[in-house]
Amino acid sequence: MRKLITFLAILISFNAFAQQPNYGFTAKDKKDPIFIEKCKSFRQAMAANDLAMMRTFVDPNLLTTLSDRVDEALLSSMKDHLKEINRKGYRLISLKMSTGTRDNINGVDIEYIASPKFTGSDSCVFEALELARWKIKPV
Amino acid sequence: MTPLTITGTGICPVNGVFGLKYPKIYLKDKVTGEDRLLTPKNKGTLDDAYQTNKSCTEATFYVPKSYLTLMQDDSKVVVEIQMSDEEKANSELQNTQPNYLTFGEGLQIDNVSPVPAVNNGELMIVGIGFNNQKPKNKVYFTDRHNNKVSADVLSSSSQKLVVQVPATAVTGTLTVEVGDKTATTTVEISAIELIITFGDNGNLTDDSFQVSIDGSVINESIPGERKHTIKMPISIGEKTLSLKGITVPDSLATYYICFSNNVAVLSGTTSGRVTFAEGDQFQRNFKIKVKPLAVSNPVNCNYIDTNTNAVKVLWQE
Numbered sequence: 512m513r514k515l516i517t518f519l520a521i522l523i524s525f526n527a528f529a530q531q532p533n534y535g536f537t538a539k540d541k542k543d544p545i546f547i548e549k550c551k552s553f554r555q556a557m558a559a560n561d562l563a564m565m566r567t568f569v570d571p572n573l574l575t576t577l578s579d580r581v582d583e584a585l586l587s588s589m590k591d592h593l594k595e596i597n598r599k600g601y602r603l604i605s606l607k608m609s610t611g612t613r614d615n616i617n618g619v620d621i622e623y624i625a626s627p628k629f630t631g632s633d634s635c636v637f638e639a640l641e642l643a644r645w646k647i648k649p650v
Numbered sequence: 651m652t653p654l655t656i657t658g659t660g661i662c663p664v665n666g667v668f669g670l671k672y673p674k675i676y677l678k679d680k681v682t683g684e685d686r687l688l689t690p691k692n693k694g695t696l697d698d699a700y701q702t703n704k705s706c707t708e709a710t711f712y713v714p715k716s717y718l719t720l721m722q723d724d725s726k727v728v729v730e731i732q733m734s735d736e737e738k739a740n741s742e743l744q745n746t747q748p749n750y751l752t753f754g755e756g757l758q759i760d761n762v763s764p765v766p767a768v769n770n771g772e773l774m775i776v777g778i779g780f781n782n783q784k785p786k787n788k789v790y791f792t793d794r795h796n797n798k799v800s801a802d803v804l805s806s807s808s809q810k811l812v813v814q815v816p817a818t819a820v821t822g823t824l825t826v827e828v829g830d831k832t833a834t835t836t837v838e839i840s841a842i843e844l845i846i847t848f849g850d851n852g853n854l855t856d857d858s859f860q861v862s863i864d865g866s867v868i869n870e871s872i873p874g875e876r877k878h879t880i881k882m883p884i885s886i887g888e889k890t891l892s893l894k895g896i897t898v899p900d901s902l903a904t905y906y907i908c909f910s911n912n913v914a915v916l917s918g919t920t921s922g923r924v925t926f927a928e929g930d931q932f933q934r935n936f937k938i939k940v941k942p943l944a945v946s947n948p949v950n951c952n953y954i955d956t957n958t959n960a961v962k963v964l965w966q967e
Binding site: 580581583610611617618627629632634636648 | 686
């Protein structure tokens with residue numbers, strides 16, 4: 512019974528993140544784990560070549576006014592990400608909240624290694640919208 | 651975190667549909683084989699910073715401590731700035747100064763530029779261990795008696811000094827002192843010189859000219875001489891140069907004049923066909939400004955064919 516409760520708790524938590532929109536999600540503060548989850552979701556979309564999913568992270572106004580340029584920029588980010596994760600011996604080492612102090616910017620820092628002696632850093636950057644809402648910067 | 655400043659052109663982040671996109675920075679140690687790819691996004695931490703000056707000629711970012719600990723004393727790190735897959739600037743391939751990052755402690759001079767430097771001109775000294783406060787850096791050149799000559803420090807940072815080369819400095823030892831530390835290198839100094847090429851560029855080779863600077867006669871050509879070149883020491887600043895006709899048999903002068911790269915022509919027409927009354931003397935005056943740069947042969951001289959090196963005949967008599 513105890514295991515079941517734990518499982519349900521995780522499931523509920525996961526659903527809570529998933530129900531939030533990718534563009535304009537809310538966070539209670541800059542340490543809210545939703546930043547990590549949205550970062551992971553965006554990277555998964557890039558890894559899966561899922562342009563449609565990546566577009567859900569973009570300002571809807573941009574999608575209507577600058578659709579071609581948005582797609583071009585997203586595909587460029589996707590290409591960069593695929594290059595990163597397709598390195599020989601690629602392994603993600605850490606994915607953690609950034610310690611930046613700017614109020615309107617938040618981030619998730621990513622460290623990875625690859626062979627033979629390669630280390631790299633990347634990050635997800637989030638920009639504040641109004642009313643505690645946030646968006647990812649997709650580049 | 652160790653700040654690293656690179657100089658170049660066009661190294662600013664690019665403005666895209668989602669805002670600024672920063673270049674990636676690839677560090678490759680040729681000795682240890684350790685590679686590091688930095689993806690700065692300037693989100694407010696040092697390890698993620700990429701800051702440029704307004705003219706996009708200087709960028710500062712930070713080399714992570716975790717990478718520095720992998721370095722050896724003899725490490726040589728190639729730096730590559732990747733704006734995109736197609737646009738990359740590589741310190742080794744592009745033979746930058748220096749080609750590699752090296753690691754050191756204390757006070758060291760890596761290189762100086764320009765080479766040669768000129769008296770009263772500026773010299774940039776790149777290295778480590780300089781003081782951000784100008785007066786705390788003492789810089790000395792050598793004069794012709796092998797005495798130390800103090801130089802004015804115009805700007806300073808921990809990795810770069812810009813100083814004014816003293817008027818009496820000659821090629822020799824350059825010394826930088828910061829606190830109780832001293833670093834030296836050899837610096838090549840050239841006196842400021844001026845090169846002028848002038849002559850007759852009409853279809854008839856009959857004119858000769860005399861050149862004066864600030865009233866002093868410098869040199870003259872022989873009648874019909876197409877290309878007469880003078881090289882002479884000069885001081886920096888504004889001068890009045892006169893081109894006077896000596897032999898102009900038909901009261902019709904055809905002339906051109908070109909200057910070395912360290913001269914800006916402020917006024918005066920550098921080629922012409924000029925008629926004048928019999929009994930008068932042809933003369934053209936030029937205001938020039940000699941800059942504190944090493945001299946070169948006249949550059950961008952439109953009156954000489956770059957393929958044949960012959961003077962172009964521009965005027966009919």
